[in-house]
Amino acid sequence: MTTARAIALNVEQVAVRFGGLVALSEMNFTVGEGEIVSLIGPNGAGKTTAFNVMTGFLDPAHGRVSYRGTALNGLKPHQIADLGLIRTFQRTSVFPNDTVYDNLLIGLHRQGRVGLFEAILGLPRARASERRLRERAAELVEWVGLERRAYDPAGSLSYGEQRLVGVALALAAEPSMLLLDEPVSGMNASETHTFVELIRNIRDRGVTILLVEHDMPMVMSVSDRIVVLNYGRIIAEGPPEAIRNDPDVIEAYLGQGAARA
Amino acid sequence: MRAAITILTLAAFASVPLWLRDPYLLNALITTGIFMIAAMSLNLLLGFTGQLSLGHIAFFGIGAYVSALTSLGFDIGLPGGFRLVHEPWPPIVGFVLAILVAGLCGYFVGLLSFRVRGAYFVIVTISFAEVVRLVALNWVELTQGPLALTNIPSITIGLPGLGELTLRTKFHNYYLVLAVAAVAYLLISRLVHSHFGRAMRGLMENETLAVSVGIDVTRTLTLAAVISAAIAGAAGSLYAHYIRIIDPEVFAFINTVTMVIMVISGGKGSLAGPVVGGLIFGLLPVMLRPIMAPEAQWIAYGGVLIVILFVLPRGIVPSLAQRFAKRKRKAAVVAVTPVAFSERAKEPA
Numbered sequence: 014m015t016t017a018r019a020i021a022l023n024v025e026q027v028a029v030r031f032g033g034l035v036a037l038s039e040m041n042f043t044v045g046e047g048e049i050v051s052l053i054g055p056n057g058a059g060k061t062t063a064f065n066v067m068t069g070f071l072d073p074a075h076g077r078v079s080y081r082g083t084a085l086n087g088l089k090p091h092q093i094a095d096l097g098l099i100r101t102f103q104r105t106s107v108f109p110n111d112t113v114y115d116n117l118l119i120g121l122h123r124q125g126r127v128g129l130f131e132a133i134l135g136l137p138r139a140r141a142s143e144r145r146l147r148e149r150a151a152e153l154v155e156w157v158g159l160e161r162r163a164y165d166p167a168g169s170l171s172y173g174e175q176r177l178v179g180v181a182l183a184l185a186a187e188p189s190m191l192l193l194d195e196p197v198s199g200m201n202a203s204e205t206h207t208f209v210e211l212i213r214n215i216r217d218r219g220v221t222i223l224l225v226e227h228d229m230p231m232v233m234s235v236s237d238r239i240v241v242l243n244y245g246r247i248i249a250e251g252p253p254e255a256i257r258n259d260p261d262v263i264e265a266y267l268g269q270g271a272a273r274a
Numbered sequence: 275m276r277a278a279i280t281i282l283t284l285a286a287f288a289s290v291p292l293w294l295r296d297p298y299l300l301n302a303l304i305t306t307g308i309f310m311i312a313a314m315s316l317n318l319l320l321g322f323t324g325q326l327s328l329g330h331i332a333f334f335g336i337g338a339y340v341s342a343l344t345s346l347g348f349d350i351g352l353p354g355g356f357r358l359v360h361e362p363w364p365p366i367v368g369f370v371l372a373i374l375v376a377g378l379c380g381y382f383v384g385l386l387s388f389r390v391r392g393a394y395f396v397i398v399t400i401s402f403a404e405v406v407r408l409v410a411l412n413w414v415e416l417t418q419g420p421l422a423l424t425n426i427p428s429i430t431i432g433l434p435g436l437g438e439l440t441l442r443t444k445f446h447n448y449y450l451v452l453a454v455a456a457v458a459y460l461l462i463s464r465l466v467h468s469h470f471g472r473a474m475r476g477l478m479e480n481e482t483l484a485v486s487v488g489i490d491v492t493r494t495l496t497l498a499a500v501i502s503a504a505i506a507g508a509a510g511s512l513y514a515h516y517i518r519i520i521d522p523e524v525f526a527f528i529n530t531v532t533m534v535i536m537v538i539s540g541g542k543g544s545l546a547g548p549v550v551g552g553l554i555f556g557l558l559p560v561m562l563r564p565i566m567a568p569e570a571q572w573i574a575y576g577g578v579l580i581v582i583l584f585v586l587p588r589g590i591v592p593s594l595a596q597r598f599a600k601r602k603r604k605a606a607v608v609a610v611t612p613v614a615f616s617e618r619a620k621e622p623a
Contacts, residue, residue, distance in 0.1 A: 068486065070482070089485070089490075090485040090486055091485045091488050091489055091490045091491070094485070094486060094487060094488035095488055099486065099487065099488075100486050101486075102482065102483065102486070106483070107480070107483070108475070108476055108479040108480050108483065108484075109479060109480070110479055111475065111479065115472070115475075118469075118472055119472045119473070119475065119476040119484070119487070119489075120487045121469075122469060122472065122473055122476070122487055122488050122489050123487070123488040125469035125472075126469065127468075127469070129470065129497070132464065132465070132468035132469070132470060133461055133464045133465055133468070134464075135464060139468070143468075143469075146469070179483075182483070182487060183486075183487070185487065186486075186487040186488055
């Protein structure tokens with residue numbers, strides 16, 4: 014509490030191996046409450062692996078991850094989601110056969126828990142809960158600007174639109190921290206611009222954000238702090254300005270990007 | 275609109291015994307109805323969670339045996355020289371116990387197999403049905419084995435103001451089956467439209483995404499298995515008290531196959547699917563019997579199945595609903611389609 018921000022997510026000494034391949038080694042970093050942190054690095058640097066460890070999809074060989082003081086080791090993904098730590102995915106971002114609106118209703122699972130008998134008997138509490146969920150789903154559809162597509166199957170949407178549904182789904186789960194895995198890949202410049210506004214908006218609601226992304230201008234403009242991974246190791250960490258000028262980073266990763274900038 | 279169709283269908287079914295005088299056909303309708311309830315329960319698992327139970331008849335048969343034994347009573351020896359004696363209880367208690375015991379079996383089978391799922395679930399359910407069949411066949415002291423349990427009493431219900439009514443006739447049993455089917459339909463409908471049902475659909479469509487928004491896989495699938503097994507148990511109990519004789523052949527694999535055919539042909543994942551599929555494949559053998567030689571009947575049965583799946587591959591109800599919706603939307607869609615295509619073109623392959 015002596016520092017500017019309380020620590021939300023704490024990653025300590027995390028290592029992951031796939032057979033002989035070291036995907037992550039000795040990973041240490043923290044994310045403060047209300048901060049936007051980006052995790053960058055070349056393809057295969059271990060970014061998605063790190064995400065999978067933090068959200069319980071993968072058990073680390075050693076090391077520990079804790080969120081708001083709760084150790085996440087051994088918890089199942091849905092239990093971690095219950096702590097308010099919600100992620101999006103690079104590829105699989107929607108329930109393809111359901112409408113956008115129904116997607117969000119599924120995403121609102123954490124808000125809609127009523128007893129089985131209440132639901133089956135259609136008791137007032139279950140009906141009221143259902144009404145609230147429907148209102149909330151409509152709000153979320155509006156918030157990501159997909160009203161026109163609300164009743165289309167999510168699988169029929171464009172790639173960029175599906176990413177938006179993915180984010181809306183994550184938000185439906187009421188995260189206190191959001192992990193976004195390459196959210197703007199496949200988006201055009203104007204879609205990316207809108208998305209950056211969306212991320213700032215989410216943060217202003219008090220949600221902590223950890224971002225994995227390849228789009229350097231986007232990362233530089235949105236992040237409070239950047240963590241750079243290469244071959245499973247953290248090679249640099251700091252505010253965007255420092256990262257932009259770090260010689261190790263330029264050599265490992267930003268070479269072309271820095272030259273262009 | 276949907277509610278109107280449901281009420282009209284229910285009214286049509288309810289009117290049948292008033293004008294149908296043929297007891298043979300009425301009997302066929304009652305057994306079809308019982309299997310339709312079982313098919314509905316299978317659809318809850320197969321259509322809404324994507325898990326195929328190829329031993330579903332086990333829950334049906336367990337319901338039948340539990341209900342029959344509760345109402346007949348039994349006297350068996352236990353290890354250590356003890357005897358377990360059960361005096362007959364009213365069949366309606368058997369009906370309730372059938373639901374509870376079948377549901378409990380669904381819980382254990384679900385808990386055992388949903389950690390791995392898919393093909394493992396199929397195998398565990400098949401083995402479970404086979405084990406239960408062997409128990410029913412060989413525990414002669416309890417089940418009479420191949421000699422069958424006979425003289426199972428009919429269900430007696432207490433009606434307010436009318437006293438007790440024993441449901442002995444086909445007329446009575448038809449309405450009993452119709453009532454249970456309606457309740458099962460309503461229950462499944464409420465369930466799949468609640469957040470439990472949405473959790474099931476989410477898991478079926480994209481499990482990784484579903485767990486990431488906080489859906490508990492084991493809990494959701496086990497719940498579906500319990501309710502599905504309990505409904506199948508209820509159907510089994512109705513069967514035992516209507517037919518009034520059961521033997522281990524009730525567990526035959528062909529009975530599960532019949533249920534699967536009813537669900538797939540009618541449309542898995544559609545509430546009305548098992549009703550439509552159940553009617554067709556429950557009554558088809560009865561309809562074919564007077565007009566064909568026995569060997570030709572089964573060829574015709576298979577032929578009808580192939581034609582349905584060829585013409586309406588997603589099952590009768592979903593395929594027809596889709597065509598109907600398409601025709602209705604066609605005019606409106608013309609203006610929108612070019613946009614949709616240009617947007618799709620942007621997607622990477």
